[in-house]
Amino acid sequence: xxxxxxxxxxxxxxxxxxxxxxxxxxxxxxxxxxxxxxxxxxxxxxxxxxxxxxxxxxxxxxxxxxxxxxxxxxxxxxxxxxxxxxxxxxxxxxxxxxxxxxxxxxxxxxxxxxxxxxxxxxxxxxxxxxxxxxxxxxxxxxxxxxxxxxxxxxxxxxxxxxxxxxxxxxxxxxxxxxxxxxxxxxxxxxxxxxxxxxxxxxxxxxxxxxxxxxxxxxxxxxxxxxxxxxxxxxxxxxxxxxxxxxxxxxxxxxxxxxxxxxxxxxxxxxxxxxxxxxxxxxxxxxxxxxxxxxxxxxxxxxxxxxxxxxxxxxxxxxxxxxxxxxxxxxxxxxxxxxxxxxxxxxxxxxxxxxxxxxxxxxxxxxxxxxxxxxxxxxxxxxxxxxxxxxxxxxxxxxxxxxxxxxxxxxxxxxxxxxxxxxxxxxxxxxxxxxxxxxxxxxxxxxxxxxxxxxxxxxxxxxxxxxxxxxxxxxxxxxxxxxxxxxxxxxxxxxxxxxxxxxxxxxxxxxxxxxxxxxxxxxxxxxxxxxxxxxxxxxxxxxxxxxxxxxxxxxxxxxxxxxxxxxxxxxxxxxxxxxxxxxxxxxxxxxxxxxxxxxxxxxxxxxxxxxxxxxxxxxxxxxxxxxxxxxxxxxxxxxxxxxxxxxxxxxxxxxxxxxxxxxxxxxxxxxxxxxxxxxxxxxxxxxxxxxxxxxxxxxxxxxxxxxxxxxxxxxxxxxxxxxxxxxxxxxx
Ligand SMILES: *Cc1c(COP(=O)(O)O)cnc(C)c1O
Numbered sequence: 179x180x181x182x183x184x185x186x187x188x189x190x191x192x193x194x195x196x197x198x199x200x201x202x203x204x205x206x207x208x209x210x211x212x213x214x215x216x217x218x219x220x221x222x223x224x225x226x227x228x229x230x231x232x233x234x235x236x237x238x239x240x241x242x243x244x245x246x247x248x249x250x251x252x253x254x255x256x257x258x259x260x261x262x263x264x265x266x267x268x269x270x271x272x273x274x275x276x277x278x279x280x281x282x283x284x285x286x287x288x289x290x291x292x293x294x295x296x297x298x299x300x301x302x303x304x305x306x307x308x309x310x311x312x313x314x315x316x317x318x319x320x321x322x323x324x325x326x327x328x329x330x331x332x333x334x335x336x337x338x339x340x341x342x343x344x345x346x347x348x349x350x351x352x353x354x355x356x357x358x359x360x361x362x363x364x365x366x367x368x369x370x371x372x373x374x375x376x377x378x379x380x381x382x383x384x385x386x387x388x389x390x391x392x393x394x395x396x397x398x399x400x401x402x403x404x405x406x407x408x409x410x411x412x413x414x415x416x417x418x419x420x421x422x423x424x425x426x427x428x429x430x431x432x433x434x435x436x437x438x439x440x441x442x443x444x445x446x447x448x449x450x451x452x453x454x455x456x457x458x459x460x461x462x463x464x465x466x467x468x469x470x471x472x473x474x475x476x477x478x479x480x481x482x483x484x485x486x487x488x489x490x491x492x493x494x495x496x497x498x499x500x501x502x503x504x505x506x507x508x509x510x511x512x513x514x515x516x517x518x519x520x521x522x523x524x525x526x527x528x529x530x531x532x533x534x535x536x537x538x539x540x541x542x543x544x545x546x547x548x549x550x551x552x553x554x555x556x557x558x559x560x561x562x563x564x565x566x567x568x569x570x571x572x573x574x575x576x577x578x579x580x581x582x583x584x585x586x587x588x589x590x591x592x593x594x595x596x597x598x599x600x601x602x603x604x605x606x607x608x609x610x611x612x613x614x615x616x617x618x619x620x621x622x623x624x625x626x627x628x629x630x631x632x633x634x635x636x637x638x639x640x641x642x643x644x645x646x647x648x649x650x651x652x653x654x655x656x657x658x659x660x661x662x663x664x665x666x667x668x669x670x671x672x673x674x675x676x677x678x679x680x681x682x683x684x685x686x687x688x689x690x691x692x693x694x695x696x697x698x699x700x701x702x703x704x705x706x707x708x709x710x711x712x713x714x715x716x717x718x719x720x721x722x723x724x725x726x727x728x729x730x731x732x733x734x735x736x737x738x739x740x741x742x743x744x745x746x747x748x749x750x751x752x753x754x755x756x757x758x759x760x761x762x763x764x765x766x767x768x769x770x771x772x773x774x775x776x777x778x779x780x781x782x783x784x785x786x787x788x789x790x791x792x793x794x795x796x797x798x799x800x801x802x803x804x805x806x807x808x809x810x811x812x813x814x815x816x817x818x819x820x821x822x823x824x825x826x827x828x829x830x831x832x833x834x835x836x837x838x839x840x841x842x843x844x845x846x847x848x849x850x851x852x853x854x855x856x857x858x859x860x861x862x863x864x865x866x867x868x869x870x871x872x873x874x875x876x877x878x879x880x881x882x883x884x885x886x887x888x889x890x891x892x893x894x895x896x897x898x899x900x901x902x903x904x905x906x907x908x909x
Contacts, residue, residue: 188382189454190374190399190406194218197372201250206262209250211271216246217370218401220278222307223326223602225610230271234261244766245309248368281404284332289895290459296334297895298458299324300447300468302440303346303428304339306402308766310369311345312409314428314729315694316791317502319765320566321464322402323600323791324890327883329403330602333891336456338447338468340439341366341398341409346428349729349762353668355745357695357730357738361427371398371409374454383414384449388438390522393421395442397450410446431733437512437520440552444470445524452478460895463499463560466509466552470524472497472559473538477528486529490559498894499560500595501553503788504573505698507731511549512539541580554581557592562894565594566789569812569825573785595894596810597789598886601625604795606773612637612645626885631878639867640860646776646800646870651684653774657725658682661758674754681755686721687854689846690775690796692763695730695737698786704779705746706839714843716752720851723756725771727763768792773799777850780805781842783834784825794881800870804845806838810881819873821845 198217202210212230221227231246232239235257242248261267291297303318304310306325313319321337328335343366347359366373374397376382385392394416400407412425423435430436448471451458461471472493479489502508514536525535537543538558539550557563557578565574571594579587601622605613613621616637617630624630661678693699704724705711714722726744730737747753760767772778772795780790780803787809794810796803805811807825815822823841828834853865879885 193372295459301464302467341411355742448474469552469556497560499556570788600883677754692727784808
């Protein structure tokens with residue numbers, strides 16, 4: 179189970195092995211291999227991996243949240259005995275385990291990173307799998323996809339995040355559509371994580387100076403293929419009750435605690451890596467939360483006698499920074515008192531007086547009114563910075579130009595690496611099977627080559643359509659189940675529950691809109707012209723159904739109200755059978771929606787969508803996108819691989835909303851629905867299928883995590899003589 183990156187260190191690799199062996203010892207002999215597989219998330223993106231576990235007990239598998247550790251702990255003796263006697267299944271498990279073992283040998287040098295000096299990838303959230311709920315949305319999904327792809331490509335990487343004992347919140351909408359939150363504690367012993375121990379066999383801990391005290395943190399290791407994910411955990415007896423809460427909740431509401439989380443991630447990550455003897459060649463700050471990490475690197479050098487200038491230069495040389503949003507909430511500012519309370523003496527430890535330290539977090543250092551923001555700190559303390567799409571690169575150069583007063587916007591050293599999605603994770607099994615049948619053998623390892631996808635054109639239209647209809651039918655069946663349960667839980671009327679029971683059609687044009695309920699995503703455009711919406715929804719000729727999902731941050735009243743606005747649909751005839759809001763959007767729900775929807779809609783206010791990734795997942799499964807030309811779609815849309823709403827920015831947001839909503843309804847009514855329902859004698863909408871093929875062919879190779887990780891390795895993790903062109907990345 180240990181990997182070549184870190185063999186022989188006290189880095190938790192032997193604890194992961196021990197946890198798996200302890201589990202194996204409780205199971206019938208032939209099932210030991212299931213325990214080993216359970217402790218490496220590699221199974222989750224291997225064909226047949228999930229089926230191994232669900233075959234043990236399909237109901238319990240669902241109930242455990244698809245968590246293999248819980249499943250194996252909770253499955254009945256009968257179910258285990260039955261599985262142990264199933265030689266076919268045990269054989270498959272052994273084959274999968276062999277594959278995981280084979281991965282380990284493939285880690286190689288990539289850019290500056292080597293197995294001895296890996297990339298340290300830091301992020302506040304990681305969405306590796308639905309059974310490890312330490313993520314909120316797109317940022318976490320992207321981080322999880324990067325780890326999986328780094329494993330697939332053999333890029334030497336270790337990741338550090340926080341173990342939130344209560345994760346992000348769970349969501350329940352009430353009858354009015356208002357969001358309520360609740361939290362369920364995560365038991366780290368019941369997920370595939372192992373506590374890292376030191377050479378004495380005691381939990382490895384480090385201390386981090388926070389809020390005038392020394393916070394003690396321990397560390398869990400989760401194996402993501404060949405990449406270890408280390409999670410810091412403040413739930414230690416040495417800490418006060420309040421301090422233990424620091425790692426309770428992702429994006430905690432209390433500002434001081436949130437700031438303490440970020441400080442812990444930045445400083446603590448560097449300390450635990452050092453305590454394990456890991457010395458990263460590159461420290462990748464994935465968003466600003468971890469931006470104190472390079473300062474901790476400098477502090478260490480300064481404590482060893484290095485002068486401040488040299489220490490800062492060296493720290494910057496090792497650090498790269500990715501900014502993920504131009505939206506204010508993602509670039510949060512802290513005032514002097516907040517910084518002083520949480521960070522205490524840390525500035526003094528790096529030889530800075532408090533005012534000089536504050537200047538690091540400001541765009542205009544000499545403006546005392548400006549709060550301390552992590553993004554400017556990250557940009558200043560890194561040798562390369564990038565946004566996450568071509569357009570977001572431009573927006574970021576403009577936004578952060580004041581940091582480089584001597585440079586015109588075009589030469590601001592912020593490049594871009596467009597996001598991508600991990601193909602084996604997001605491809606529905608049936609779609610994977612279709613592509614395996616029609617693309618050249620081994621196509622997955624050549625997924626970034628346009629030639630690989632050219633063969634999509636030769637797949638018979640009937641086959642594509644049959645697959646799309648199957649995926650839609652699976653989604654519809656599940657939406658019925660979920661909507662009945664959600665509506666009963668909301669105490670909706672009997673008619674509305676009955677409508678969910680008999681509603682939703684396996685043949686109707688199925689439209690998905692699922693994302694964080696942040697204001698800039700403009701959910702309200704969906705209901706802006708009630709009469710037109712009513713006409714579209716209740717159309718007999720071109721029936722449409724709409725599946726909605728998404729969470730609003732607990733403090734975001736506007737976001738919550740936007741969900742409530744959607745419940746205005748209830749008043750529209752037929753909406754009960756054709757519109758559903760599914761509670762609790764997560765990775766599991768996302769994978770169903772992106773597989774089954776025909777059309778995926780995204781209506782962000784331009785230019786605020788840094789990238790967006792859910793539409794890329796839809797492409798892989800043969801769905802089509804209708805989106806504002808912002809984020810990734812601005813570089814993906816070619817006129818025939820989906821539909822677009824103009825992405826220019828109108829000065830008056832109200833005018834823009836009216837215009838964009840009308841464009842959206844027009845496209846639905848005049849383009850999307852007629853094409854979907856234009857059937858030939860064989861029942862196949864050939865025009866629609868042509869678009870699907872074009873979407874796969876043009877966007878399949880460009881928006882995969884493989885392309886993205888290659889870009890990071892080639893342009894960001896690499897060594898280049900000219901540091902300016904380095905920082906420019908793709909710009
Ligand atoms: C892919 C994904 C996202 C990102 O969605 P965008 O709105 O396209 O950025 C968010 N949440 C979940 C659960 C996802 O799977």
